[in-house]
Amino acid sequence: xxxxxxxxxLPLAAFAxxxxxxxxxxxxTLGQEDAGAYRVVLDRTVYRQLQSPTLKDLxxxxxxxxxxxxxxxxxxxxLAKPANTVDVPWFPLPSSTSQSRDIxxxxxxxxxxxxRRVVMSxxxxxxxxxxxxxxxxxxxxxxxxxxxxxxWAAGQEPFDxxxxxxxxxxxxxxxxxxxEGHLVELQNNGARIFKNRIELEGVKAKYLRLVPLQKDxxxxxxxxxxxxxxxxxxxxxxxxxxxxxKRVVGKEGAVSFLYEIKGxxxxxxxxxxxxxxxxxxxxxxxxxSEESEWRFAAAPWMxxxxxxxxxxxRSPPQGLQQLNRDRYxxxxxxxxxxxxxxxLRLGYRPEVVVFLAQGKAPYSLLGGSARGQRSxxxxxxxxxxxxxxxxxxxxxxxxxxxxxxxxxxxKALTPEPLKRDWKAWLLWALLVGGALIVAGFAxxxxxxxxxxxxx
Numbered sequence: 001x002x003x004x005x006x007x008x009x010l011p012l013a014a015f016a017x018x019x020x021x022x023x024x025x026x027x028x029t030l031g032q033e034d035a036g037a038y039r040v041v042l043d044r045t046v047y048r049q050l051q052s053p054t055l056k057d058l059x060x061x062x063x064x065x066x067x068x069x070x071x072x073x074x075x076x077x078x079l080a081k082p083a084n085t086v087d088v089p090w091f092p093l094p095s096s097t098s099q100s101r102d103i104x105x106x107x108x109x110x111x112x113x114x115x116r117r118v119v120m121s122x123x124x125x126x127x128x129x130x131x132x133x134x135x136x137x138x139x140x141x142x143x144x145x146x147x148x149x150x151x152w153a154a155g156q157e158p159f160d161x162x163x164x165x166x167x168x169x170x171x172x173x174x175x176x177x178x179x180e181g182h183l184v185e186l187q188n189n190g191a192r193i194f195k196n197r198i199e200l201e202g203v204k205a206k207y208l209r210l211v212p213l214q215k216d217x218x219x220x221x222x223x224x225x226x227x228x229x230x231x232x233x234x235x236x237x238x239x240x241x242x243x244x245x246k247r248v249v250g251k252e253g254a255v256s257f258l259y260e261i262k263g264x265x266x267x268x269x270x271x272x273x274x275x276x277x278x279x280x281x282x283x284x285x286x287x288x289s290e291e292s293e294w295r296f297a298a299a300p301w302m303x304x305x306x307x308x309x310x311x312x313x314r315s316p317p318q319g320l321q322q323l324n325r326d327r328y329x330x331x332x333x334x335x336x337x338x339x340x341x342x343x344l345r346l347g348y349r350p351e352v353v354v355f356l357a358q359g360k361a362p363y364s365l366l367g368g369s370a371r372g373q374r375s376x377x378x379x380x381x382x383x384x385x386x387x388x389x390x391x392x393x394x395x396x397x398x399x400x401x402x403x404x405x406x407x408x409x410x411k412a413l414t415p416e417p418l419k420r421d422w423k424a425w426l427l428w429a430l431l432v433g434g435a436l437i438v439a440g441f442a443x444x445x446x447x448x449x450x451x452x453x454x455x
Contacts, residue, residue, distance in 0.1 A: 020407070022366035022367060022372060026365045027363075030357075035396070038356075040398075055374075056374050057370075059374045060363060071353070074351050077352075143229040144204045145227045146200055147199050147200055151223045151226075156221060177208075183220065198210075242344075245257040245329075257342060267325070268323055268324075271315075285329070287326055331344055
């Protein structure tokens with residue numbers, strides 16, 4: 001992280017504001033100390049305070065009020081998604097251990113199947129713990145493992161080491177799950193190749209084993225082993241804002257319904273809710289201010305709800321044409337309706353702020369301002385550099401939002417009055433005054449009668 005310190009300092013040089021410039025703050029709890037980079041998921045309490053259409057009135061500060069490098073990532077971006085890995089216990093095996101060896105005979109196993117320790121001796125002969133073969137305990141995992149991630153001590157000589165991965169449920173019978181995977185750290189003329197991940201194909205086993213493929217392959221000084229879970233097709237984490245509206249009757253009796261949103265949500269879907277059975281085709285429009293023109297927010301769609309006492313059926317939500325943070329919404333029915341005012345439901349997926357920790361903790365997220373704004377940060381370039389060094393699976397550590405706390409409140413939402421430059425005004429006054437004096441002299445000269453010419 002030290003070589004990227006200049007990136008961290010940039011926002012401090014372009015200070016974005018103090019706590020007096022923002023309406024609210026949320027204390028941040030770090031999931032891991034000294035991680036350097038963190039990700040925090042926004043919630044509705046944050047969105048409801050924001051004023052900027054681009055969420056520029058959202059900053060992260062340290063204990064001294066200094067802003068830190070931060071960038072906003074939408075739900076589709078990989079960096080916005082939490083890391084799907086977990087640290088697992090690992091044990092170096094004695095150098096004399098062969099692939100067919102019954103490792104259970106030198107292992108102490110708990111009643112739940114997890115490993116307590118591996119005895120680093122063979123037949124009473126001391127064996128160095130620096131064996132280049134490793135036993136990995138995955139007995140407590142409930143999901144298949146699709147990859148293993150390794151971290152090793154710094155300062156090792158450049159290497160490219162091949163390994164075979166094997167799996168077992170009893171430490172006696174082993175099957176190969178990866179014929180050849182490489183751990184690599186090479187450097188040449190400033191370029192660096194780094195690979196700390198060995199891919200698997202969704203292995204579900206109590207124990208995994210890493211076996212070197214080269215004869216007399218030197219041991220690797222591992223410091224941590226993590227298991228990456230096989231992907232799970234989970235439903236999107238959609239959040240919904242339910243907004244009450246009002247009926248408006250326009251020219252020639254045309255009916256529409258108007259809605260107003262407080263805050264700046266990243267809406268992507270829309271739905272209409274009415275009590276009981278209903279069916280109608282709807283047009284949805286939006287605009288950012290009451291003076292702006294209405295724009296189509298979604299293609300016309302049929303929304304229905306049918307209840308027969310036992311089951312209920314609803315039409316799926318309609319996707320918006322693009323991510324939409326507008327404040328004002330208009331719902332227009334194709335067919336005239338005298339029913340109750342429909343409830344407009346707008347769906348969004350929470351975004352993530354990634355920031356670099358710099359300065360004294362604790363850190364806080366500040367939001368809601370017409371006076372301060374977040375400076376542009378080269379964080380994406382830093383992320384690329386870190387992933388090149390630490391592997392493409394690298395993710396920032398997590399940070400969580402605390403309860404919202406008031407700062408400047410409504411005062412921060414009022415733009416500061418324009419500061420008048422009295423020196424400039426005085427200079428202009430002197431220039432204008434001088435010009436008037438010169439004009440006055442010229443006018444007086446023109447009014448003088450011309451002298452008579454002699455005969």
